[in-house]
Amino acid sequence: MTKDRTLGEHMSRRGISRRAFGKYCAYLASTMALSPKMAPAMAQGLAAARRQAVIWLSFQECTGCTESFTRSYSPTLEDLIFDFISLDYHHTLQAASGEAAELAREQSMEENKGKYIVVVDGSVPTKDGGVYSMIAGHTNVDILASTIENAFAVVAVGTCAAFGGLPYAKPNPTGAVAISELVGNKPLINIPGCPPVPEAMTGTIAHILAFGSLPELDDKHRPLAFFGESIHDRCYRRSFYERGLFAKSFDDEGARKGWCLYEVGCKGPIAYNTCATTKWNGGTSFPIQSGHTCFACGSPNFWDQGGFYKSLPSRTSSIGTVAGATAAAGVALGAGAALIAANRKKQYSKET
Amino acid sequence: MDLLSFARGPALQFAIGVFCFGVTWRLAILLFTPQARDLTPARKGALPSPIAGGREVFRRMWPEIHPTGSNMFTTINGYVFHLGLAVIVFGFAPHIQLIKSIFGTAWPSLPNFVIHIAGGVTIASLIAALVKRLTSPVLRLISTLDDYISWAVTIAPLITGYMLVGRLIQPYNTALAVHILSFVVLLIWLPFGKLMHAFIVFISRARTGAYLNHRGAQL
Structure with a gap:
């Protein structure tokens, strides 16, 4: 041509x-x-x-x-x-x-x-x-x-x-x-x-x-x-999300019944793509329909979003060490301040 | 790093650090500062202090409406938004997932329509509380900046959460990031303002109960 x-x-x-x-x-x-x-x-x-x-x-x-x-x-x-x-x-x-x-x-x-x-x-x-x-x-x-x-x-x-x-x-x-x-x-x-x-x-x-x-x-x-629309908004499992019905693992009763995969790490809410409507292989299926979660593979930094199988609200950084260290610092500082106040009080009592 | 990654990662980590530090710092000061001993003998019939303190904690949980009904609104409204907050925090699936990722434990979630209703009622209740504070001459007089900031940081996650669920902010990523950041602000403020009552309410009630019992007050 x-x-x-x-x-x-x-x-x-x-x-x-x-x-x-x-x-x-x-x-x-x-x-x-x-x-x-x-x-x-x-x-x-x-x-x-x-x-x-x-x-x-x-x-x-x-x-x-x-x-x-x-x-x-x-x-x-x-x-x-x-x-x-x-x-x-x-x-x-x-x-x-x-x-x-x-x-x-x-x-x-x-x-x-x-x-x-x-x-x-x-x-x-x-x-x-x-x-x-x-x-x-x-x-x-x-x-x-x-x-x-x-x-x-x-x-x-x-x-x-x-x-x-x-x-x-x-x-x-x-x-x-x-x-x-x-x-x-x-x-x-x-x-x-x-x-x-x-x-x-x-x-x-x-x-x-x-x-x-x-x-x-x-x-x-x-x-x-x-x-223009998220996978979550167009997902056929959305009604299960609304009803609070979630698969807890990939082989439990919820998964077999086709419940929402949000708790096993589905990133559908932040995934803006056309998979749920256009689907793949001539409109045959898409990952969620095949029983797997959406990785939000069309989103920036999807590899670094804290793990494919961690649910979306999960924290993405270590909290235990930070919480432990800051709590220990808080106790030490608070106890120290209390001790200083007690000593001052004693000193004041002696002086008066 | 996009806004959502920042909110879920460093911002949440920082806020939890400040929160843990602030709460333990204030509790340590409260518990370790030596108090003047009450040298007076306990009144006749007074209960042992731990029992009196414990009883006061539970007694004050029960709503007590004044015969004139003057405290009707604050009592009922207080229950409404506290219970509403509890339903939203502990009943909504995404919140349970966050708690699970931190503490490793989870429980079944409530259907979303329950959360939507609880959210609407709680927001309305908090707005009503603010209106009452602004319109009551006495309440307005005794209110400080702390009261207004505490109100704002409490209602902010509710509003951003409602907007997130209702898709009022697009895209979802931005809405989720804004919601998490509003929670981050709440966590940072909580130990340093009146919201700290979440941790010291029972201590102060028990202490007051024990003190009044010792002095023979009728409770």
């Missing part, structure tokens, strides 16, 4: 009817919590969209985000890569390697100046000059800076890119930072998650294609359509 051909033209060449395309856009608009009235506008925008150049940079990451992306239910990977976007650079998916791969990136940047989207997964190490992750002899910091210079927008996918993720967790040996700390004023969309829900990634890109603008974002640069 040439870059000049619109998506609408390409669809009709492949025999996809306007009706099928309209239905698909209605689904997409619904997934993104857009008004039903926006579906025709989205269809019109997508039909007129030209192939979007995308450069995907992988830094300190585990490739889980790409794994998730390739399991996107709709649009499928095939649709996304061949119909929606021109994925010009991606370590895992591209055929080219070595200098040829780097050349493809540079060529795409030159040809699509000011129009291409940079997708980043993984955090960027900054300690010791950024030597802990290098590609083609360049540090991640340098590659990111040069690649985003003429980009239309930056999309940080996965919690590592959005908030630092695992590499950022204490003690952060590589000095990892989130992409937001390195992009300056460049338009940024964070799609966190470990990994992110595929529909959140593809839906966001589809929004950019259809409307030519960034979707509405929250204060953490996350698309509100996918990150």
Whole structure:
């Protein structure tokens, strides 16, 4: 498919009817919590969209985000890569390697100046000059800076890119930072998650294609359509929380009855993500539905929130030593003050 | 470090340190400062001091309305917000989880609607207590800054908690952090103001009971 051909033209060449395309856009608009009235506008925008150049940079990451992306239910990977976007650079998916791969990136940047989207997964190490992750002899910091210079927008996918993720967790040996700390004023969309829900990634890109603008974002640069509500608020086990019915362990009667997992460490109340509604694997399930707790993997510092299986209100720092030491100090000081007062009283009695 | 991590970690740790220090410091001064001995003989029929003291602790727990009804409001309202606070602190699942993480013990929680009702009633009761304090010339005269600060730090966790549960502050993380921080302020203030009565109320009642019994007062 040439870059000049619109998506609408390409669809009709492949025999996809306007009706099928309209239905698909209605689904997409619904997934993104857009008004039903926006579906025709989205269809019109997508039909007129030209192939979007995308450069995907992988830094300190585990490739889980790409794994998730390739399991996107709709649009499928095939649709996304061949119909929606021109994925010009991606370590895992591209055929080219070595200098040829780097050349493809540079060529795409030159040809699509000011129009291409940079997708980043993984955090960027900054300690010791950024030597802990290098590609083609360049540090991640340098590659990111040069690649985003003429980009239309930056999309940080996965919690590592959005908030630092695992590499950022204490003690952060590589000095990892989130992409937001390195992009300056460049338009940024964070799609966190470990990994992110595929529909959140593809839906966001589809929004950019259809409307030519960034979707509405929250204060953490996350698309509100996918990150506007907490898992807790949309959880089907919420009624058990309200009734005070909790599983006390993963194999007790409460767990078997499907009661709320709050007491075994569910972080649903602080997790803003779309898992509970969009779900995974084509809407099959999500962690809580499978009997496990939510880790709030789309939240900043989720690795350092005091333990995956500790309930949310639990303290996160040691209290016993502090309480013991301060109590001992209080008793000593109080008893000392009482003793001094007693001595003064005695002295006063003697003098008078 | 985000606000929630700060609230759950260092802030709570610091507040518990101040709380433990303050409470033990004040109790130590109270218990270790030598008191002047009462050299007078006990009145005829006086009970042994520990029994008289213990009896006074329980006797004062029972509401006693003055025949004129002048203390009706303060008595009933006092019970309402104290019981409401107890229901919220010891009956709400997240609070039980916090207690469990500190003391290692837990118990079944109450349904949320009970907590919501208790929260609303307690807030209303505390507001009524403030209105009474401000409108009663005598109460206003004897009130100090301590009274108003103690009132404020008591109602603050209730209001922030209510806003948290009702999703009136978004996002939840910020609301939870604000709620925990309001509790942190309460913990820090408690030992140094009138809220310390939570620890010395029984000591002072027992002492008063023993003293009055020794002097032959009818209780």
